[in-house]
Amino acid sequence: MSIAPRPTPPAAAPAPDPAPGPAPAPSYPGSPFPSLTERRKAATQQEIARAAAALFAEHGTGVTADDIARAAGVAPRTFYRYFRTKEDAVAPLLAVGVRQWLADLRRLAGEADDLPVRDVLERAARRALTPSDERAAEALRWTRGLLRAMRDDPALRAVWHRVHHDSEEALIPVLAGMTDAGAPEARLAAAAANTAMRVAVETWAAADDDAPDERADGPAELVVRNMRALTAGLPGLDRRRT
CATH class of the missing domain: 1.10.357.10 (Tetracycline Repressor, domain 2)
Incomplete structure (x- = not known):
């Protein structure tokens, strides 16, 4: 059953949906000077991670991926582009x-x-x-x-x-x-x-x-x-x- 999330609101609006692909690593790949797209992806990933941590901490394992996506202000499909499971978030x-x-x-x-x-x-x-x-x-x-x-x-x-x-x-x-x-x-x-x-x-x-x-x-x-x-x-x- 879905749990109504109540985490700390994100500091900034999340970036638009990234292009489909496997979940990226937590750190910037490649160049020490990440592109604007990479920075936006990393920011979105961190917002999802903070929302997931807050929900798990407050509600335990009953949290769903949809709960996390809603709390982070992203679509469920965006969540799954970054993370394979709710725990990975x-x-x-x-x-x-x-x-x-x-x-x-x-x-x-x-x-x-x-x-x-x-x-x-x-x-x-x-x-x-x-x-x-x-x-x-x-x-x-x-x-x-x-x-x-x-x-x-x-x-x-x-x-x-x-x-x-x-x-x-x-x-x-x-x-x-x-x-x-x-x-x-x-x-x-x-x-x-x-x-x-x-x-x-x-x-x-x-x-x-x-x-x-x-x-x-x-x-x-x-x-x-x-x-x-x-x-x-x-x-x-x-x-x-x-």
Whole structure:
């Protein structure tokens, strides 16, 4: 049964229907200078993703693709040009956080070239899970609602784990460029850092709203604790590539 959507209204009107084709990747393909068409497609995709996240967070797995399309202000056929399933629609929103984390990590690595890799990882992780404005705080709340909805939806869980797998793969070359440790250790460090992020958000989302003591630590505090525990046995993170 369809659910009447009540998400935050989109900031801008969505772009016209794109040409038929397979669902595009969340990031811009090809040139570092995306065309106007690519920017419009990406904007429409993000509006659909925000609408999907808000609906799943509020209503759970009973949300339909038609609900999401209506909330995003697009036709159902437009929805299916971007996404194959209703669960796939949340992937771009989750991927935005991943890309921001990697961008912060690269920037901090350049700004603080005297810090060990371990400290740079912790700072970037804390920043990624500390909302800088209301829109970022809202996205984090939607992520919490999504994680709660995932308990009863294997398809949503599959999207969550796929995004984190892609995050881990993207993190490997970043860490390999920061440390003189070998490739196996860089891969292990990426797995540890990614797991620290994932478990921190999952733990925070699972905490009972009615038990304030269980919510004493936010995701930013949890991820630093996790990062230290999971990377303690990786000496390569104590030094930087020279």
